[in-house]
Amino acid sequence: MNDKPVRVRFAPSPTGPLHIGGVRTALYNYLFARKHGGTFILRIEDTDQNRFVPGAEEYIIEAFNWCGIDFDEGVTKGGDYGPYRQSERKEMYRQYAEQLIQSGHAYYAFDTPEELNRIRKQFEEEKKTFTYDTVQRKQLRNSLTLSEQEVTELLHNDTPYVIRFKMPEERTVVMNDEIRGRVEVNTKVLDDKILFKSDGMPTYHLANIADDHLMKVTHVIRGEEWLPSLPLHVLLYEAFGWEAPVFAHLPLLLKPDGKGKLSKRDGDRLGFPVFPLQWTDPKSGEVSRGYREDGYFPEAFINMLALLGWNPGDEREFFTLEELSEAFSLDKVSKSGARFDQDKAKWFNHHYLVGKNNEELAELFRPVLEEKNIDAGQKDIPYIVGLVKERVNFVSELWEQSCFFFSAPESYDPKTVKKRWKTNSFDQMTELKEVLAQIDDFTSENTEQTVKAWIEKNEYGMGAVMNAFRLLIVGAAKGPHLFDIIAVIGKEETLARIDRGLEILGKKETV
RNA sequence: GCACCGUUCGUCUAGCCAGGUCAGGACGCCAGGUUUUCAUCCUGGUAACACGGGUUCAAAUCCCGUACGGUGUACCA
Structure with missing residues (x-):
């Protein structure tokens, strides 16, 4: 840890709607920032122009708005470290890639995607996996194998190239993850990742390190899927001579049944949303449901999501965003993936609805x-x-x-009719109607008192009368206190419903 | 395949780091209670340390291995 002001970021790629796993990552970043009085940054990682989806960025911002997660710096918000869209920072990445070439930490590679694919296929046929690693790079077309003159020539001729990280041949990289602790990996199993693409854009690896450094990010809290890239990132900080931030890799959100991470398909299959807001795919027109549209309250959604992979350390279950901000801490984040549970999500919504x-x-x-x-x-x-x-x-x-x-019942639930409409119900209800007709003050208390007195006097049985009565008024065995209902609908309507029920249900003959 | 990460009730999890509680709570489920119905609510119950070795007087907790699972292995993020 360090004593610099906390700065964290959520850095989505605008390739579609934000998955709830992404929302949770953003939430944890937000909570961490709030907890430490820090800054929460929203940065858009749009370095892959092929995967850009129109509307995705707006969706992400709207989703945060709905959730109540607000960021302090970023797209549409501004700040001292902008721009916050990587496509708008394009020009600054090349110098960093070249800096690494100068310092011997990176090199030019001229192999075309086609060439590499061919080699990959070849390897596959021999049941091997090709990686552009410290061994293979010695047989490929790059500034490590080509002469300086050849490289200069290729560069001058505008030959497409990428810049790759020159992975140390054999070195144990020791890393620390706030959630998992010490992690070690040897560089010999790592490959020379591309840092700078032939289209002039950086890859995630370069852009993320450069931007995090430039934006003075102190803590990188991201999904577990990034853990395998951590050695590369640590090595990059080292190559640049920059101080690395603290890393925390969050566990994945798993599908409710079976194995694997939660996907959009699971939501469709099991009938629950995987996205915070409804999303219409601009290309296919396909609509994906959202928590908002499904009727979840944002506070229930956030409460449920916060507890998926984190716990307060005590037995509290209900938290507002403010309370979460106060209680949150990375060391209470669990290491293992969490399965989404729809029942619990509904239970949370019920709680907030009643409240x-x-x-x-x-x-x-x-x-x-x-x-x-x-x-x-x-x-x-x-x-x-x-x-x-x-x-x-x-x-x-x-x-x-x-x-x-x-409105009056349009039909009478057959099950309830069978159970509650007895032989003497018709006569009792006819009589009840007369009793009610006599009441002028049609309040709940008054009708209840009068009707109960009538039942007792005639020894009719509370259950029998009330259930038949409910059937006539409601049409089924449901609803709150019956006298409250008739007080709301009024005397006239109550009597009308009794009449209509008597007519339709009729007198049940003794069997 | 290789690398890394993980594994406590059906689910979310506490406990593990600093070995010694009948392994605690919540959702769900089941039962009972309240009630004119249903639901809520209340009470109770059900149910777990992946497996195998070790270390130790003592292991869910520490170590090793196995199994299983996940992620990564793109000119994607």
Whole structure:
């Protein structure tokens, strides 16, 4: 560690929508920055022009907006270390690559992709794997094997070339990862990675090291898939004579079943989103669902995601972003991959939904009503939502639990009819209707008191009466306190529903 | 193939670094309770140290090996 002000970055490639694994990486970076009063940078790594997808960068920014993750520096935000889009930094990378050639840490290579592919194929046929390593580079066309004159000539003729890192032949690189501890690897199993491409752009390896250094990044927190590249990166810092940042490699997010990392396919197959926001592929028009569109609250999404691979060290489960920022620490990040669990995600959403106040929920529910062309009239939507919110995980499920407040049942659930509509139900309900008709003050408390007194007086049995009554009002065995429901729909509607139910269900004959 | 990383209830995980708790919590599931239904809620239950060696009085914890899994091995990031 060091005592410099903490600066971390999230550096996505704009090749499509941001996977939730990427969101988590960004989240951990953000939390780390907040925890240490540092700076969180958003840098766009668009050095591969072939994979650029329009809209991806905007998507990433919108996703962070939705999540509540805000960055301090970066694209659209600015800062003292810009530009923050690597394509706009293009000109500065060449000098770094050439600096490495000057210092003997890199070299020009003139092998064409076609040539290399041919060699790879050959090796494959012999059941070997080709790598451009310390051995193979001696037989290939590069500034290590060619004479100085030949190289100069090739360069002058504008022969396409790449710049490769000259991997030390045999050296043990000792690295430290904040999450995994000490990691060692020998350079003889590593290859001469391309640092600078023939199209004039750097590869990730060069660009990421140069930018992290230039942007004074102190901690690199990224996915585990980068761990195998760590030796290269450490060696690059060394070759440049720069101080390397602290590294932390996060565990992967795994698919809920089977083996392997979570992919978009898993989401489609198992029916859950893999992306924070819905995404429409600009080429194929294919639509991928998002957490936002599926009805998750950002705070539930973030809470769920934060706990996938990290824990607070105590038994707390619920965290706001602020609380996470306070509690977060890299040494509580686990080493092994975490499986995504949809049930837990829903449970978190339920928790946050119940925690919202009724007015807020009502506002979210209103569009659902409008979509169904429901005229709520004078009804107190917040009150209704409050009665049913504990029964749902999502706002979209509110209708299913409250539709009977707005319209009479269109049908009667057969199962419930079978179970609750007994031989004497018709007579009892007919009688109940008369009892209710006498009540002028149709409040929940008043109707309940009156009806219960009537039941007791006639010794009808609470269960029998109430269940049949519920069937007539709701149409099924669901819903909150029945007297609350009839108070909302009113006396007239209550009596009408009883009439209609009596007519449709009729008198059940004794068997 | 080679390299690196990993492996505690079905799932997320605590405990491991500084060996000695009936291996703790949460989701799920099951049962009971509350209730006019369903759901919520409450109570209880179910269920795990991958395997094999070692070190030690004592190992989930330290060491080695095996198995399994993951990632990487592109002029992708």
